[in-house]
Amino acid sequence: MTIQFYKYQGTGNDFVIIDNRDGALQLTTTQIHHICDRRFGIGADGLMLLNTLEGFDFEMKYYNADGKESSMCGNGGRCLTRFAYDMGIHKITYRFLAIDGEHDAEIAEHGWIRLRMKDVFEVRDYDGDTILNTGSPHYIKSVQNIMDMDVFHEGRNIRNSKDFIREGINVNFVEAENKHIIVRTYERGVEDETYSCGTGVTAAAIVFAHNEKGFNRVEIKTKGGHLAVEFEKINDQEFRNVWLCGPAEFVYKGEINI
Secondary structure, eight states: OEEEEEEEEETTEEEEEEEOTTOOOOOOHHHHHHHHOTTTSOOOSEEEEEEOOTTSSEEEEEEETTSSBOSOOHHHHHHHHHHHHHTTOOOSSEEEEETTEEEEEEEOGGGOEEEEOOOBOOOEEETTEEEEESSSEEEEEEOSSGGGSOHHHHHHHHHTSTTTTTTOOEEEEEEEETTEEEEEEEETTTTEEESOOHHHHHHHHHHHHHHSSSOSEEEEEETTEEEEEEEEEOSSSOEEEEEEEEOOEEEEEEEEEO
16 A cells, blocks of 8 residues: 655654545554664554534544554654645644644744643642643652763653653653753654654743743743744643744655555
């Protein structure tokens, strides 16, 4: 079977995207894992299908590089919005359904995509670190000298520790620098550090605002580039109108036989 695919990336978080609005494509876990393999396939952090769904502009179906359907991917949602626009779905505001519910998205100035994330109602302490869910579960650890860290091994140890090994958790290391934060993330399902993680930087920004006062927008640096998170802080536990903002870019298109 020959499949036409498109490659997109958002701050280095890269995805294979397939237009499945006719609903004809059915991929197995093994096939998706092969497509995402960086040596034997196309290579990507995840794969997305653009599906048709009544009442929405589109449906987002997201799979991690391990081939399994996953929880929400923020950078993926931004890239899929750009893809929908490139495929001729032209809107001022998009409304789509993902695994964690409804999302709004819009194309902002300079081509950035703004994606409305789920509201957060709990920011929980865990042995001095923080756990919260921004569409995917995240572990936030404040560090120093972040660019010298071995994120792969330290992130993998936390992700596979006794409290998290069954369901998995995404592990984010965060360093505050002046008025912005630097974030590096070990992602479950990819089982490696990625250049950027949308739900991860959203979680890190909320934890930063949880601990500080006077912020409704946090600027973030990742290995793959610059993102921003905007929100309305109701109290230390509740954050509403959370928006992930950043670039989403077409890389190339091609065909693969599977």
